[in-house]
Amino acid sequence: MSLKQLTIFVENKQGTLVDITDALAKNDINIRALSIADTQDFGILRLIVTDYDKAEKTLTEEGYLVKCTEVVGVKIGDAPGKLSSALDVLDKEGINMEYLYAFMSRTEKHAYVVLRVADNAHAEKALEDAGFHLISDADINKL
Amino acid sequence: MEKRYFQKEIETMSVEEIKKLQSEKLVKQVKHVYENVEYYRSLMDEKGVKPEDIKGIEDLHKLPFLSKADLRDAYPYGLLAKPLDECVRIQSTSGTTGRRVIAFYTQKDIDLWEDCCARAIVAAGGTNKDVCQVAYGYGLFTGGPGLNGGSHRVGCLTLPMSSGNTERQIQFMMDLSATIICCTPSYAAYIGETLKEQGYTPDQIPLKAGIFGAEAWTEEMRQNIQETLGIKAYDIYGLTETSGPGVAFECEEQTGMHINEDHFLAEIIDPDTGEVLPEGTKGELVFTALDKEAFPLLRYRTRDICVLTRKPCSCGRTHIKMSKPMGRSDDMMIIRGVNVFPSQIETVLLQEGYQPNYQIIVDRKNNTDTFDVNVEMNPDQFTDTVGALTALEKSLAGAMKTMLGINPAVHLVPPKSIARSEGKAVRVIDKRKLV
Numbered sequence: 001m002s003l004k005q006l007t008i009f010v011e012n013k014q015g016t017l018v019d020i021t022d023a024l025a026k027n028d029i030n031i032r033a034l035s036i037a038d039t040q041d042f043g044i045l046r047l048i049v050t051d052y053d054k055a056e057k058t059l060t061e062e063g064y065l066v067k068c069t070e071v072v073g074v075k076i077g078d079a080p081g082k083l084s085s086a087l088d089v090l091d092k093e094g095i096n097m098e099y100l101y102a103f104m105s106r107t108e109k110h111a112y113v114v115l116r117v118a119d120n121a122h123a124e125k126a127l128e129d130a131g132f133h134l135i136s137d138a139d140i141n142k143l
Numbered sequence: 144m145e146k147r148y149f150q151k152e153i154e155t156m157s158v159e160e161i162k163k164l165q166s167e168k169l170v171k172q173v174k175h176v177y178e179n180v181e182y183y184r185s186l187m188d189e190k191g192v193k194p195e196d197i198k199g200i201e202d203l204h205k206l207p208f209l210s211k212a213d214l215r216d217a218y219p220y221g222l223l224a225k226p227l228d229e230c231v232r233i234q235s236t237s238g239t240t241g242r243r244v245i246a247f248y249t250q251k252d253i254d255l256w257e258d259c260c261a262r263a264i265v266a267a268g269g270t271n272k273d274v275c276q277v278a279y280g281y282g283l284f285t286g287g288p289g290l291n292g293g294s295h296r297v298g299c300l301t302l303p304m305s306s307g308n309t310e311r312q313i314q315f316m317m318d319l320s321a322t323i324i325c326c327t328p329s330y331a332a333y334i335g336e337t338l339k340e341q342g343y344t345p346d347q348i349p350l351k352a353g354i355f356g357a358e359a360w361t362e363e364m365r366q367n368i369q370e371t372l373g374i375k376a377y378d379i380y381g382l383t384e385t386s387g388p389g390v391a392f393e394c395e396e397q398t399g400m401h402i403n404e405d406h407f408l409a410e411i412i413d414p415d416t417g418e419v420l421p422e423g424t425k426g427e428l429v430f431t432a433l434d435k436e437a438f439p440l441l442r443y444r445t446r447d448i449c450v451l452t453r454k455p456c457s458c459g460r461t462h463i464k465m466s467k468p469m470g471r472s473d474d475m476m477i478i479r480g481v482n483v484f485p486s487q488i489e490t491v492l493l494q495e496g497y498q499p500n501y502q503i504i505v506d507r508k509n510n511t512d513t514f515d516v517n518v519e520m521n522p523d524q525f526t527d528t529v530g531a532l533t534a535l536e537k538s539l540a541g542a543m544k545t546m547l548g549i550n551p552a553v554h555l556v557p558p559k560s561i562a563r564s565e566g567k568a569v570r571v572i573d574k575r576k577l578v
């Protein structure tokens with residue numbers, strides 16, 4: 001059960017984000033979720049996209065420094081408190097989390113969370129045991 | 144393996160013979176300059192030196208120095224020693240500040256310059272069976288024209304590519320099986336990186352040797368280029384003021400560059416006092432052109448800091464060797480009172496596993512120097528968390544502090560985002576306005 005995140009090193013400069021989203025749009029790649037972490041020097045753009053391989057190829061050809069990061073995708077219900085219960089699961093297991101970001105499905109009324117943790121397998125097992133539904137690359141197109 | 148030279152008799156003549164030849168040429172040259180160059184005649188008169196005081200190389204120290212400032216003062220014709228109708232060419236420095244330096248050549252000057260470049264090509268293993276790709280800039284810059292002429296003299300099939308258009312460079316290199324490439328070391332590294340990205344391994348690259356000069360490069364950078372391109376990388380030295388590349392060149396020993404002593408008389412001086420230093424001492428390199436007709440500079444201060452040695456060389460050449468310049472006073476920056484050479488930054492980057500692609504930006508804010516170094520991210524070390532990347536910046540800054548004694552702010556930037564010189568690298572941007 002793996003979810004591939006496209007991680008891109010970007011200059012902290014106006015227009016870079018537009019260039020990247022344009023390049024993906026031209027190749028019919030949809031961005032399902034996006035998160036940016038930046039410092040004064042650089043930014044790290046993290047994307048969940050509909051066609052990972054094509055997106056990686058497109059951006060590499062455009063000259064971007066791209067890396068694949070394996071993350072955990074969790075389906076969270078629409079009800080309040082579901083996110084914190086998922087985080088509780090990780091906390092109880094002592095799994096360290098680097099970052100998270102969320103997105104909504106277009107087709108279903110569900111929220112999803114992308115988690116970057118130290119130990120994917122451990123997190124996945126703990127979440128599934130607690131009754132959470134995980135998503136993989138194959139699921140991304142259907143959302 | 145049989146040793147090969149372009150001009151064996153000259154390149155392997157005994158030291159006594161070289162010195163005798165230099166003495167004869169110096170006496171004539173001083174006379175030629177005194178008679179034809181008013182600017183230098185006044186300098187000699189001021190010092191109270193007459194041409195007849197110079198009886199051989201032992202009297203060289205009596206002559207006045209010339210520096211870049213003199214070249215600017217005398218611009219454009221003040222140091223010309225031949226009527227313009229005997230001159231056939233000019234070349235010029237790529238200087239970014241102040242007035243350009245223009246050097247003049249008669250046909251004989253060009254012939255001798257090209258001979259020097261031919262010696263360098265033969266020392267790098269070149270023969271008339273080689274295909275020599277000249278990827279130095281052509282035009283006012285001496286790199287392209289000098290190596291082009293040398294390559295013709297050796298009889299190589301010459302590819303006059305000039306710099307830039309890397310795709311076309313690679314296409315010609317592959318299609319015509321270029322065996323020797325001449326360019327700046329930073330451009331060689333760039334071509335190497337591009338070939339690697341395109342999936343070429345060193346054994347698929349037809350090159351066997353490279354002749355690289357016109358900018359400072361380190362031993363680490365040499366190893367790097369040799370490995371990516373699968374070649375032996377030779378250093379070449381020269382200045383527009385003295386002719387161009389080929390004043391000195393490396394042989395297969397790769398332990399310094401033989402100075403073409405039949406044409407150029409070298410000295411090492413103390414840059415502060417002007418006193419001549421003994422062989423083996425580090426100091427400023429000074430050249431006297433012994434054969435140049437149109438633009439014969441005597442005791443020209445290069446600003447390059449290096450060491451000369453006459454230890455016998457396994458290649459059989461007897462001409463004195465100069466070390467790679469350890470720094471150039473033009474390149475040296477004083478930041479917060481500390482001397483900083485760009486080559487030191489480069490050494491740290493290579494040690495830490497980065498490509499030597501960087502830019503130093505110095506500025507002054509609130510009466511304090513700011514010192515920033517932009518470094519291209521190493522793809523192997525790229526990760527998805529800010530913490531890991533800022534840790535890389537800190538660790539690089541730490542390594543630079545150890546080397547330099549002062550702390551730079553290191554900024555990681557995307558690969559290939561620093562303007563890549565296909566001619567000469569702009570490694571330093573000094574924005575300080577020193578009043």
Ligand SMILES: [Zn+2]
Pocket residue numbers: 394395396401456457458459460
């Ligand atoms: Zn030698």
